[in-house]
Amino acid sequence: MIFLNRLKLPALAVLIFATIFTSCEEDLTTVGSGVVGGEPFKNDKAVFDVFAYNKKIKAVATNKLPIYQLGVYEDPLYGRTEAKVTTQVLLPSDNPTFGSYSQEQEETENADVAAQIPENETVESVYLYIPFLTNPTGDADGDGLIDELDDKPLDPNSDTDGGGLTDAQENTRGSNPLDETDDSDDAGFVANQFAKTFDLDSIYTNSRLYDKATDENLTFNLKVQRSTFFMRDLDPNANFQEAQEYYSNQDLASNFFGETIYDSATGNPLSISSDQIAVAKQDDETTEDVNESTQFNYLSPGIRVELDKAFFQENIIDKEGSTELSSQTNFKEFLRGLHFTLSEGSQDLMFLFNLKAANITVTYKYDSADTDGVVSPQSKQKDLVLNFLSDSFSSTTGQLTSTDGNAANTFINESYPVEIMDNLDTEENASKIYLKGGAGSFAEIKLFDEINSSTVIKEIKANNWIINNANLVFYIADDNLGAEPQKLYLYNTETNTSLPLSATDATGQLAEYDGALTTSTAGKGIKYSVDVTTYINGLVLDDGENVTLGLTTTPNLFLATNSSAMLENGDEQLLPVANTLSPLGTVLYGSAVDAANADKKLQLEIFYTETN
Numbered sequence: 001m002i003f004l005n006r007l008k009l010p011a012l013a014v015l016i017f018a019t020i021f022t023s024c025e026e027d028l029t030t031v032g033s034g035v036v037g038g039e040p041f042k043n044d045k046a047v048f049d050v051f052a053y054n055k056k057i058k059a060v061a062t063n064k065l066p067i068y069q070l071g072v073y074e075d076p077l078y079g080r081t082e083a084k085v086t087t088q089v090l091l092p093s094d095n096p097t098f099g100s101y102s103q104e105q106e107e108t109e110n111a112d113v114a115a116q117i118p119e120n121e122t123v124e125s126v127y128l129y130i131p132f133l134t135n136p137t138g139d140a141d142g143d144g145l146i147d148e149l150d151d152k153p154l155d156p157n158s159d160t161d162g163g164g165l166t167d168a169q170e171n172t173r174g175s176n177p178l179d180e181t182d183d184s185d186d187a188g189f190v191a192n193q194f195a196k197t198f199d200l201d202s203i204y205t206n207s208r209l210y211d212k213a214t215d216e217n218l219t220f221n222l223k224v225q226r227s228t229f230f231m232r233d234l235d236p237n238a239n240f241q242e243a244q245e246y247y248s249n250q251d252l253a254s255n256f257f258g259e260t261i262y263d264s265a266t267g268n269p270l271s272i273s274s275d276q277i278a279v280a281k282q283d284d285e286t287t288e289d290v291n292e293s294t295q296f297n298y299l300s301p302g303i304r305v306e307l308d309k310a311f312f313q314e315n316i317i318d319k320e321g322s323t324e325l326s327s328q329t330n331f332k333e334f335l336r337g338l339h340f341t342l343s344e345g346s347q348d349l350m351f352l353f354n355l356k357a358a359n360i361t362v363t364y365k366y367d368s369a370d371t372d373g374v375v376s377p378q379s380k381q382k383d384l385v386l387n388f389l390s391d392s393f394s395s396t397t398g399q400l401t402s403t404d405g406n407a408a409n410t411f412i413n414e415s416y417p418v419e420i421m422d423n424l425d426t427e428e429n430a431s432k433i434y435l436k437g438g439a440g441s442f443a444e445i446k447l448f449d450e451i452n453s454s455t456v457i458k459e460i461k462a463n464n465w466i467i468n469n470a471n472l473v474f475y476i477a478d479d480n481l482g483a484e485p486q487k488l489y490l491y492n493t494e495t496n497t498s499l500p501l502s503a504t505d506a507t508g509q510l511a512e513y514d515g516a517l518t519t520s521t522a523g524k525g526i527k528y529s530v531d532v533t534t535y536i537n538g539l540v541l542d543d544g545e546n547v548t549l550g551l552t553t554t555p556n557l558f559l560a561t562n563s564s565a566m567l568e569n570g571d572e573q574l575l576p577v578a579n580t581l582s583p584l585g586t587v588l589y590g591s592a593v594d595a596a597n598a599d600k601k602l603q604l605e606i607f608y609t610e611t612n
Contacts, residue, residue, distance in 0.1 A: 012017075015088075016347065020268045021393050029308075035123035041609050043468070044608060045331070047604065047605055047606075048448055048605065048606065050058070050602045050604050051429045051445070051447075051450050051591065052443050052590045053214055053444045053604060054425065054430050054434050055568075056421075056424040056425050057436075057441055058249065058414065058439065058533060058565075059245055059566045059568075060439050060565045061564040061565070063245060063408040064389065064403050064405075066354070067354060068351065068355050068409050069349055069409055069581070069583055070130075070149060070346040071349045072342065073204050073207075073348065074348050075207060075436075075482045075583070076482050076484060077417070077420070077587065078414075078440065079417070081412070081413050081414070081438060083410070083411055084340065084341050084409070084412075085267075085339070085340040085407060086229065086231070086252040086407065086408050087339075087406070088339060088407065089335055089337055089405075090386060090390055090404060092384065092386070096322070098121045098317055099386065100366075100380070102320070102323075103108055103320040103321025110601075114369060114371055115368070115369045116369075117375060118119065119367050120377075121317050121366040122364055122366070123317055124381065126306060126308070126311075126362050126363070127305065127360070127361050127363075128305050128362060129251060130303040131302035131352060132200050132300070132301050132302045132303075133201040133202045133203075133351075134199060134301070136201075138199025141154050141158070141250070142149040143166065144177065144417050145167045146197060146198065155450075156168055160177050161180040163179070163181070163183030164180075190295060193295060195276040196298070196360075198274050198301050199274070199525070200212075200272070200274050202351060203350075203351040204350045204485065205347055208482065209483055210272060210349075210351075211454050217271075218347060219270065220272075221263070221264045221265040221270065221342070221343045222270055222342055222343075223262065223340070225257045225258060225260050225261065225341075226257065226260075226311075226335075227252065227256055227257060227594070228258050228336050230333065230336050231334055231337060234270045245564055247566065248410055248438065250382060250408070250410060251410050252408060257339055261307050270303060272349075273301055275301060276300060276301060277302065278296040279304075280295075313366075314563075315335055316362065319361070350583055354383075355388050355389050355407055356387070356390070357584045358388055359385050359387050359388070360381050361384070361385050362383065362386065363378075364381070364384065365380065367380075389405040390404045393432060413438070423571050424568065425568055429592045430443070431590050431594070433474070433586065433602070434585070435552060435585055435586050436553070436584075437553045437555075437580070437582040437585060438583050439580075440585060442552045442553075443550070444489070444549070444551075445551050447549070447604055452548060454546055457540060460540055462612060465540070465606075465609070465610055466608060466610075467606060467607075467608060468531060468533075469607050470532045470536040471531055471533075471604075474488065474515070475528075476526060476527060476587070477587040479587055484517055484584065484586055487516055487528070488530060489515065489578055490532070490577070491550045491560075492547055492550075493548045493550045494545070494548070496562045496576075498560050500535055515529065515530035552575065552579035553579055555578065561576075563580060
């Protein structure tokens with residue numbers, strides 16, 4: 001317990017300031033002097049104690065997440081986490097028509113329309129596509145070629161292949177910036193007929209980020225099963241007035257699974273590729289001089305596997321015109337959904353992905369007839385695209401209005417080591433702060449003292465401080481060995497909102513999370529610094545309330561929404577959804593550190609100008 005715990009107010013603030021000022025005079029040099037409004041001033045730094053309390057999360061609500069986890073992550077400290085996904089499947093529309101005519105029309109003879117015949121739709125192929133996340137900052141100069149392959153990654157005018165066109169020009173033209181023969185002005189040139197390479201993001205293996213060079217032989221297995229669990233949109237216990245929540249500890253597939261429609265373990269295991277996926281085009285009969293089937297469309301890197309054709313023939317194509325397909329509601333009741341699991345191949349693997357960008361493409365052929373009724377068997381082909389989640393937006397504001405479909409993540413966590421469990425929910429000021437994403441742990445943070453007193457703020461006001469900068473610095477503990485979260489998220493637990501930002505900070509896309517990781521030259525994490533200047537100024541200048549703050553991990557995403565959580569002590573509260581989206585954890589030094597780690601003690605740093 002540090003000495004501040006034993007002090008009583010109001011003597012607390014006096015002793016803090018006496019200690020700080022002595023320290024400042026000994027350790028810091030006055031930055032400058034001058035006049036503010038005709039008064040002398042000096043710049044200085046003060047440090048204040050911060051109190052942190054570890055909280056264990058039992059489960060989090062995981063339906064309709066912006067990002068899902070799938071696979072196995074083995075954290076050296078927190079242990080193993082397995083993430084599964086259970087999701088509904090959406091039709092492209094109510095009562096869809098397959099082929100050229102509806103099932104009712106096919107079954108009705110019409111002498112006036114000779115082409116209206118039974119079409120005998122037959123599934124040719126079914127592909128599941130799950131895209132990986134990609135790093136939005138992986139192309140520093142914005143020329144369309146990722147830094148890893150770019151000859152001059154900071155030069156937007158670089159010509160990596162030396163063919164005469166810059167990488168940016170080739171990106172606009174649709175030619176290959178790594179092939180100089182593609183730079184020529186060939187009359188037969190077809191744009192975008194090569195697979196681009198992307199900088200993949202949020203793929204983890206062996207307790208670290210996936211590395212293309214090191215992990216080129218990594219394999220894994222994907223299993224897809226039919227789910228028989230009905231996912232309600234509305235909660236009957238709330239008189240169907242509130243959304244139904246599904247929690248991470250509900251293992252939905254244990255008792256609700258049907259036939260397996262894909263399992264790579266029975267064939268060839270899958271592997272990671274950072275290259276686009278080539279998909280052959282269909283030939284366009286109207287362009288007689290061009291055979292489009294020799295060309296390709298390209299999907300972003302991800303998983304693309306062929307599912308069981310018979311399953312989709314029986315449960316979708318053959319159901320044309322049936323009550324099961326007459327509405328999304330009926331279809332969700334009939335085909336409850338799918339369940340995804342990722343199992344180890346050569347080593348553990350977990351990745352994050354956007355389920356809204358994933359889909360199933362059912363390609364089918366069907367009979368057609370000309371105006372004379374001459375039938376051409378299986379002469380035409382179409383694609384039916386089934387989504388899992390679909391957003392709707394306001395036509396006037398462009399804001400998200402609703403998300404159709406439902407999906408949930410389930411997490412199976414290995415028990416934490418005794419060292420960690422003994423330091424969660426103790427209500428004691430933490431010597432180490434344990435943060436773990438998913439259904440993991442977070443911390444509550446109190447500034448200045450254990451009861452969020454305003455005494456120190458009053459002292460600051462009385463001493464006429466102008467707050468120039470205020471930071472919370474969280475040093476990473478030596479026992480943190482796994483992949484490190486790129487950012488921390490500090491928020492107001494009273495309002496469940498992010499802390500106020502300055503006008504300058506608010507313009508940055510990721511300023512919301514602020515607490516970026518500082519690394520050594522070797523790439524090892526050292527600390528996180530969270531800018532709380534605007535928050536502290538709000539306390540000093542606007543008489544704001546000094547509230548308890550929350551601290552969680554977050555992936556490098558601009559997300560500030562909240563979701564329900566059940567804590568280990570039985571309490572229920574809202575937590576940032578950002579903490580749910582990643583398996584990563586970290587260990588930070590708190591303020592109750594031993595002498596050996598005194599230089600890494602958690603403190604609030606305030607740089608100020610004092611006027612006389």
